[in-house]
Amino acid sequence: xxxxxxxxxxxxxxxxxxxxxxxxxxxxxxxxxxxxxxxxxxxxxxxxxxxxxxxxxxxxxxxxxxxxxxxxxxxxxxxxxxxxxxxxxxxxxxxxxxxxxxxxxxxxxxxxxxxxxxxxxxxxxxxxxxxxxxxxxxxxxxxxxxxxxxxxxxxxxxxxxxx
Amino acid sequence: xxxxxxxxxxxxxxxxxxxxxxxxxxxxxxxxxxxxxxxxxxxxxxxxxxxxxxxxxxxxxxxxxxxxxxxxxxxxxxxxxxxxxxxxxxxxxxxxxxxxxxxxxxxxxxxxxxxxxxxxxxxxxxxxxxxxxxxxxxxxxxxxxxxxxxxxxxxxxxxxxx
Numbered sequence: 001x002x003x004x005x006x007x008x009x010x011x012x013x014x015x016x017x018x019x020x021x022x023x024x025x026x027x028x029x030x031x032x033x034x035x036x037x038x039x040x041x042x043x044x045x046x047x048x049x050x051x052x053x054x055x056x057x058x059x060x061x062x063x064x065x066x067x068x069x070x071x072x073x074x075x076x077x078x079x080x081x082x083x084x085x086x087x088x089x090x091x092x093x094x095x096x097x098x099x100x101x102x103x104x105x106x107x108x109x110x111x112x113x114x115x116x117x118x119x120x121x122x123x124x125x126x127x128x129x130x131x132x133x134x135x136x137x138x139x140x141x142x143x144x145x146x147x148x149x150x151x152x153x154x155x156x157x158x159x160x161x162x163x
Numbered sequence: 164x165x166x167x168x169x170x171x172x173x174x175x176x177x178x179x180x181x182x183x184x185x186x187x188x189x190x191x192x193x194x195x196x197x198x199x200x201x202x203x204x205x206x207x208x209x210x211x212x213x214x215x216x217x218x219x220x221x222x223x224x225x226x227x228x229x230x231x232x233x234x235x236x237x238x239x240x241x242x243x244x245x246x247x248x249x250x251x252x253x254x255x256x257x258x259x260x261x262x263x264x265x266x267x268x269x270x271x272x273x274x275x276x277x278x279x280x281x282x283x284x285x286x287x288x289x290x291x292x293x294x295x296x297x298x299x300x301x302x303x304x305x306x307x308x309x310x311x312x313x314x315x316x317x318x319x320x321x322x323x324x325x
Contacts, residue, residue: 019288070307071307072307095173096173096176096177096180097170097173097174097176099181100176100177100180100181107184120213120309121213121306122212123210123213123311125302126304128195128302130195131188131191131192131194131195131196134191134192135185135189138188142181
């Protein structure tokens with residue numbers, strides 16, 4: 001529990017740092033480094049812990065950045081929920097490694113964001129952003145997946161040392 | 164040994180997945196670039212919020228700007244929006260993005276000759292819609308301000324009623 005709380009804090013800091021540096025040309029479409037933490041928790045703990053952490057992260061970042069209940073907040077929330085559910089499902093399928101699951105998570109993040117965006121702005125015009133977001137999200141998913149993979153390998157080593 | 168084999172196949176599947184997704188997304192991207200922009204627009208509609216009724220319609224054929232709806236603005240803002248400046252060829256709306264608790268204006272410039280629209284002033288974290296520059300068919304979306312501009316090509320669109 002304490003560990004998860006620490007991870008949550010790390011995820012929030014990562015998220016805030018990322019929003020301070022506009023790396024991507026589209027709002028809400030960040031590289032998603034905070035997603036590394038969701039992915040790690042999904043693999044070393046459980047789907048339940050990971051989804052709780054992800055949703056709390058989005059809400060707390062909304063509070064801290066003053067965008068709670070604003071238009072971009074709903075997009076973040078919906079993106080996060082879509083991505084965590086997709087990652088949970090594909091992890092269970094056990095067909096791809098952590099990198100593949102991460103990529104699936106990031107494309108579903110885009111779908112979730114666009115879906116919420118359509119409601120926020122009341123128009124499907126936002127779909128014009130989708131191709132760019134998808135193209136950006138795939139390498140982002142690979143990077144987060146590789147980072148999480150390294151971490152999970154380390155975690156296994158630590159775990160073996162303890163027992 | 165079996166475990167290692169399984170890992171290798173999973174990595175192969177990952178690679179396959181990534182390549183397929185990149186191709187699909189790339190195709191999508193090209194498709195949108197080539198086919199999905201309105202050519203030679205007749206109208207540009209400026210919307211606020213999730214409404215499907217425009218606030219302002221720019222008619223490139225008749226070369227006029229029509230206010231369809233007034234923006235509902237709280238009493239603490241001593242202006243009525245939209246403001247249309249025919250000399251400067253600008254439309255000013257009140258966006259949703261707040262700086263120090265005040266909603267900020269968003270200024271749109273139109274050009275009848277080139278049939279283009281551009282967002283020239285706007286406050287938001289990343290300034291996506293003003294960085295988009297001049298558009299002659301691609302929708303301009305200012306998400307934090309909940310203002311969007313969409314183009315329409317046909318002269319008699321059945322969905323469009325004034």
